[in-house]
Amino acid sequence: MKLVSKNFDVPDSHKLAVCEQNGGYTRIRKALEMEPQTIIDEVIAANLRGLGGAGFPAGRKWSFLPKDNPKPRYLVVNADEGEPGTCKDKYIMTNDPHLLLEGIMIASWAINSHTCFIYIRGEYVKQAKILEAAIAEAKAAGYLGDKMFGKDFPLEVVVHRGAGAYICGEETSLLNSLEGKRGWPRLKPPFPAVEGYLACPTIVNNVETISYVPWVIELGGEKFASLGSERNGGMRLYSVSGCVKKPGVYELPLGTNLKDIIFEHAGGLFEGRRLKAVIPGGSSSPVLTPDEIDLPMDFDSLAAAGSMLGSAGIIVLDDTINLVEALAVLARFYAHESCGQCTPCREGTGWMRKILDRIVAEGGRSVDPANLERIAKNIIGNSICPLGEAASLPVIGFAAKFPEEFAEYVARGETAKPSTTAVAAVI
Amino acid sequence: MPTLTIDNQEIKVPAGTRVIEAAKLLGIEIPHYCYHPALSIAGSCRMCLVEIEKFPKLAIACHTVATDGMIVHTNSDKAEHARTSMLEFLLANHPLDCPVCDQAGECKLQQYYMTVGRHNSALLDNKIKKTKARVLGPHVILDSERCILCSRCVRFTAEISKSHELGIFNRGDHSELLNYPGKALDNPYSGNVVDICPVGALTDRDFRFKVRVWYLDSKPSICHGCARGCNIRVDYLRRRFHHNDGKRIARFKPRHNPDVNGHWICDAGRYSYKQLENEDRLLTPQVDGTPGGWDSVLAGAAKAFAGHVSEFGVNSIALITSASLSNEEMFTAQELFGNGLKMEKIAWRIPPGPENKDDDLLIRADKNANSFAAEKIFTSTSRAKDVEEVLAKTEAGKIKAWIVLDADLGPAFGDERIAKAAESLRFSWYLGSYRNATSQACRFVLPSTVFTEKEGTVTNFAGRVQHFPAVVSPLGGALPLLEIFAKLAGRLELPTVETNPARVYQSLGQSFEHFAQPIYAAPTAKAAPTSKVS
Numbered sequence: 029m030k031l032v033s034k035n036f037d038v039p040d041s042h043k044l045a046v047c048e049q050n051g052g053y054t055r056i057r058k059a060l061e062m063e064p065q066t067i068i069d070e071v072i073a074a075n076l077r078g079l080g081g082a083g084f085p086a087g088r089k090w091s092f093l094p095k096d097n098p099k100p101r102y103l104v105v106n107a108d109e110g111e112p113g114t115c116k117d118k119y120i121m122t123n124d125p126h127l128l129l130e131g132i133m134i135a136s137w138a139i140n141s142h143t144c145f146i147y148i149r150g151e152y153v154k155q156a157k158i159l160e161a162a163i164a165e166a167k168a169a170g171y172l173g174d175k176m177f178g179k180d181f182p183l184e185v186v187v188h189r190g191a192g193a194y195i196c197g198e199e200t201s202l203l204n205s206l207e208g209k210r211g212w213p214r215l216k217p218p219f220p221a222v223e224g225y226l227a228c229p230t231i232v233n234n235v236e237t238i239s240y241v242p243w244v245i246e247l248g249g250e251k252f253a254s255l256g257s258e259r260n261g262g263m264r265l266y267s268v269s270g271c272v273k274k275p276g277v278y279e280l281p282l283g284t285n286l287k288d289i290i291f292e293h294a295g296g297l298f299e300g301r302r303l304k305a306v307i308p309g310g311s312s313s314p315v316l317t318p319d320e321i322d323l324p325m326d327f328d329s330l331a332a333a334g335s336m337l338g339s340a341g342i343i344v345l346d347d348t349i350n351l352v353e354a355l356a357v358l359a360r361f362y363a364h365e366s367c368g369q370c371t372p373c374r375e376g377t378g379w380m381r382k383i384l385d386r387i388v389a390e391g392g393r394s395v396d397p398a399n400l401e402r403i404a405k406n407i408i409g410n411s412i413c414p415l416g417e418a419a420s421l422p423v424i425g426f427a428a429k430f431p432e433e434f435a436e437y438v439a440r441g442e443t444a445k446p447s448t449t450a451v452a453a454v455i
Numbered sequence: 456m457p458t459l460t461i462d463n464q465e466i467k468v469p470a471g472t473r474v475i476e477a478a479k480l481l482g483i484e485i486p487h488y489c490y491h492p493a494l495s496i497a498g499s500c501r502m503c504l505v506e507i508e509k510f511p512k513l514a515i516a517c518h519t520v521a522t523d524g525m526i527v528h529t530n531s532d533k534a535e536h537a538r539t540s541m542l543e544f545l546l547a548n549h550p551l552d553c554p555v556c557d558q559a560g561e562c563k564l565q566q567y568y569m570t571v572g573r574h575n576s577a578l579l580d581n582k583i584k585k586t587k588a589r590v591l592g593p594h595v596i597l598d599s600e601r602c603i604l605c606s607r608c609v610r611f612t613a614e615i616s617k618s619h620e621l622g623i624f625n626r627g628d629h630s631e632l633l634n635y636p637g638k639a640l641d642n643p644y645s646g647n648v649v650d651i652c653p654v655g656a657l658t659d660r661d662f663r664f665k666v667r668v669w670y671l672d673s674k675p676s677i678c679h680g681c682a683r684g685c686n687i688r689v690d691y692l693r694r695r696f697h698h699n700d701g702k703r704i705a706r707f708k709p710r711h712n713p714d715v716n717g718h719w720i721c722d723a724g725r726y727s728y729k730q731l732e733n734e735d736r737l738l739t740p741q742v743d744g745t746p747g748g749w750d751s752v753l754a755g756a757a758k759a760f761a762g763h764v765s766e767f768g769v770n771s772i773a774l775i776t777s778a779s780l781s782n783e784e785m786f787t788a789q790e791l792f793g794n795g796l797k798m799e800k801i802a803w804r805i806p807p808g809p810e811n812k813d814d815d816l817l818i819r820a821d822k823n824a825n826s827f828a829a830e831k832i833f834t835s836t837s838r839a840k841d842v843e844e845v846l847a848k849t850e851a852g853k854i855k856a857w858i859v860l861d862a863d864l865g866p867a868f869g870d871e872r873i874a875k876a877a878e879s880l881r882f883s884w885y886l887g888s889y890r891n892a893t894s895q896a897c898r899f900v901l902p903s904t905v906f907t908e909k910e911g912t913v914t915n916f917a918g919r920v921q922h923f924p925a926v927v928s929p930l931g932g933a934l935p936l937l938e939i940f941a942k943l944a945g946r947l948e949l950p951t952v953e954t955n956p957a958r959v960y961q962s963l964g965q966s967f968e969h970f971a972q973p974i975y976a977a978p979t980a981k982a983a984p985t986s987k988v989s
Contacts, residue, residue: 193626210623215498215518368604368623368630370499375544378628382580399577406540409512410501 029255031243031263032236033279036123042158044165047126053171055242059134060179062245067138071241073249075261077282080106080197080234081310081338082414083327086241090139090231092221099228101141104206104220105132107148107155107235108190108197111310112361113341116265117235119277121148121155124239125162129185131238133176134245136183139231144185146235147202150192159187194365198413199232201367212369213413236265257283260326268294270344271301283324290321290344301346305430309338311358312418314425335425351433355426356384362419373416376407380423387434391441397434401427457523462530468521475503475516478529485529486538486567488545488653489605490517493718494614497606500545502567504537505529513537535571542572548583548628549654550600558655560668564603585631592620592640594722595649595657602632602656608648615719615816618642632656643818646725650708651718659706661726666698666705675710676923677913679779679824679906680724683817684915685709685716687724689907689926702732703927704907715919721818728907735889737902738931744895749932749942756899757946759882763856764796767881771853773800773845776833776860777887778823781911782920782970783959784936785825785832787952788860790962791940793836795949800854801837802845803829805867819916824906828914831967842867849876856880859897860936861887886939902933909935910956912974922974 035041035050047053059067072087093101105128109117120128132144148156163185166172176183188206190196196205200214203225224230240262244252253261260282266289269275273295280289286308290296297303303318308325314335323329330337345354363381368374380403383396404420404427411417427434458467461478468477475485476492488500496518503516508526513533528534546564553559585599609621609632620640624631634640640648649659671690678685688708692699699705707728709720740752747755763772774792776785792798803826811820823829839845846868848854857880864873870892877883877896885897888905906913907926914920929935934942937959941952953959957975964971 195626215496215515363627366627368625368627371501371541371544371603374604374628374630375547378583379544379547379578379580386580393579395577395579402577406537406544410504410537410541412498412501 029263030279032120032124032127032239032265033277034124035127036119041123042125042162044126044162044169047124051246052126053130055245056130056133056137056171057177059137059245060177060181064138064140067134067245070249071138071244074244074252075256075259076237076240076244076252077260077327078234079236079240079264079339081111081312081336083337086233086237089221089233090135092219093139093229093231094222097222097229100143101139102225102228102230103132103136103139103141103144104199104202104225104230104232105144105146105235105238106197106199106202106232107146107152108202109152109235109339110149110194110197110365111312111339111341112358113267113269113307113343114310114339115267115269116277116340118152118155119265120235120239121152121159125155125159126166127242128159128235128239129162129166129172131241132185133171133183134241135231135233135238137176137181141231142182142184144183145206145225146185146187147196147206148187148189149197150190152189156187156189163187193367194361195367195413195415198415201413202232203230212367213415215412240264255281257281257324257326257329259328264340266293266325267339267341268344269341271297271346271349272344273298280325283326283329286316286321286323286325286342289325289342294342294344297344297346301348303344304347304349305345305351307341307343307345307422309336310341311343311361312336312414312421313338314421315429317429336421351426351430352384352437353388355422356381356388358422359384359419362415366415366419370410370412370416372407373411373413373419376403376416377419379403380419387437387441391444392434392438393441394438396438396441397427397431457521457525459521459523459525459527461527472521473517474505474507474514474519474521474525474527477521478516478527483529485516486563486571487517488563488603489607491607491610491651491718494607494610494651497610500603500605501541502538502545504534504541506531506534538567538571539574542567543574543577545603546572546576547578548600549603550582550598552601556598556601556655557658557663557668558601558652562655563653583628585629586633589633590660591634591657592642592645594646594660594726595640596660596663597632597634598656598658599631599633601654603654604630604632605653606632607651607653608632608657611644611648611651612640612642615647616642616644621648643721643723643814644719644816646722647709647719661729662706665700666692666695670695670698671705673708674924674926676707676907676926677824677921678707678720678724678727679913680721680727680822682819682821682823682826682916683716684824684913684919684921685720685724685817686712686921687720689728691907691927704728704731715915715921716817719817721816723818730889731905731907732930735891736905736930736933737888737890737894737900738933740902740932741900743898749934752899752901753942753946756884756901757943759899760856760884760947763882767855769796769798770800771855771881772798772858773802773839773849773854773856774798774858774860775842775845775862775864776801776803776829777862778803778805778821778826778829779913780825780829780860780936781906781909781913781956782825782828782832782963783911783956784860784940785828786963786966787937787940787959789832789836791944791949791952792858793833799836800839800845800848801833802839802842803833803862804841805843805862805864808867821916824915825913827916827918828970831914831969832963846872846876849879852879857883857897859883859885859887859893861903863887863889863891863893865892886936888933901939902931903936903939904929904933908933909937912956912960914969918969920970920972920974 078084196211201211205211363377366377404423407416487503489497504513506528739746807820883897944952
């Protein structure tokens, strides 16, 4: 069964006519006959979670909008897909932009918003063009603009391209960036639902989350919920990358067993390789050992296993991968992308990168693994936004679950002559 | 009015109070860098993390609003560990160049290291290199490596001076505070960023490498640069004057007063300390440019005065006074010359030049410290309040003598006009602190002390009476104006003049209701230790 990815393989699926032949824009017509609150209730009943990574129930988020605020409301679609190992939103925007637009229309109707921004990552040039074209088509057809489907309900959709910062995928940084400010996360509270874009009530949802909204309307909340597991409604797109035969984006129910995703859907490992580790939900999620992957892929099960479902970007690492080097790559990424606003993340990510780069280049010191873990733990919970945590969890996970890989580097470093940097530090 | 508990002490606070402020009310200082009560909340240094019961994780005290029943622990193990960790992070890339850093001794990194840090460095790698000794503007220099990116200065230039010169550039641990390209940190309040910088990143080019702060003593004072009367702290040396080019006063710093100047002072006021001990100070009495002893010069001055009065009467004499004298000095001058000698021409009004304007923050167009009191005290008897009128009458030959009280008339009327007008005078006294065209035009020069060398009160433009103590002893042979008045009164065989400012103020209060409120009894007369950043 396919929902969001149903039309991915249809030729020219990004065009309005093709899309409509395949069921596009039927759900919005249905939704416009429904009371906005009924739609919100359906989304709540559907257990639709925030599929950008945080997993926050979408319907509940919508109901946080203040009822008595006279300011305009905004819907912002987070298309700043930057989590390493994740490429699902790109597929939606490339292959079925009208599905996203239909979701935007339904959501806007439900929350009474007349302006929607799609904040798309700067590197998605092609997707931004496809979206612009789709918006133009929808506008020409009278689906968007002053009167959405002839109803006295204006809706404008604006594509806003980011400038290539991972942090702008964090919703409050995104809003700052959208406002033309530096992409720094905001302090919460207030949450965007109360004070978001231009201090107006704003709902920020991921592309995939919004793209499932038409399916919630088509199937009904209960039916949609029943597709997934408990409290994790429906399906989602799993991006599988790394050492598998068939990497790609797979749409499967929430709660699908991780082992099945890797070994059945993604074709399993290459011949003669041994599984070493799996990152289950984008690079920020704590790594799993081969013994730990027999579990249902939903938000609650992963959290119970000490990891997280996140963006469902599954990265498979086999025995050809040096995990310390892999971790150094991640550390470099997070140090590069830390916005630098708050102390622990700014200094901690840079420090961890320095240690890992040194370990990889010239071997480690006996104090390094414990120090890495200590730094990571001191970041967690103390930073303004989740980036600090995202940078720290992999370090803690790798260090705790694969100590032998670090031990090798430490042994090499301790036997080698002290490096110039180490000597300088001792002096 | 929510009631919350902080470290087992209950306190009721106004709704909307942040936990950090609530703690302050209880006398608990929660360590912080980025928080400043006069700026928006950044919440970025993460130093003020505290444990709040029922919160899933530690919360920053600067941003968390106190709510009813909230239970806060500022010193729990978790909170202390977080604070120590944040400090370790902040110091990880800090150059630790305290021995050559001007901030040493008043640095929040040093202070918190001693209270919550005391760890050994775990850093085995090199520190990040950043911009050093970058001149940001006429007064401020930046060492980016010392910067902890608290963004206080950025917020100051955005929210207070509204001049927008500073920003934070780049990301992660390469983030750097810099001025925007082509934009110097050059605004009338730029020195304040040095005060609010909790570390040694922004230092004062004027103070740089001069004095180690632990050699400085401090006394509270009132800036005399304009009619605002900003509350300041005078930092001065008791010895080792050679550190400071042989001068005692090393700097002015703002002193918080929410009713007058908030946390700030303007640059003009900040650097006005320099003239207090400059080479233009009058240090010995003079007659016709020749230095003499107090006794001989006073005798000559009194004789000239008495002779003149018997020949032409007091109404041929004009008293030209600065509107920056203290309340006590003005009152004594009025008692002595206005009420005692019945002089009718007492002038102090000089309109501010067109270059002087009030601004939205502190600066007043009126560059006199005490015009308010001059209007109150001299108005009753004076018939020639404008200095212009006195000058015109001098030029017309109607006024034949001047007694000038610390008024420099050159800037407003031109040095040449003053010199020319003074030529026709039968006699002239100049009681003042600085050599200028007016002092040079006067026959008898009696050197008086500047405000840091005398005690007194001044009244700001809004009528607020503020006290300032004598910070240092009189320079050279200068004397406080009240003592010069007393000596002159003695020579002229007039009633004794009170020289104790507190007692003069009492009499002032009896004559003018505005000054009836006691000022000298207040404990503010004593130096209150104030920390550099709040």
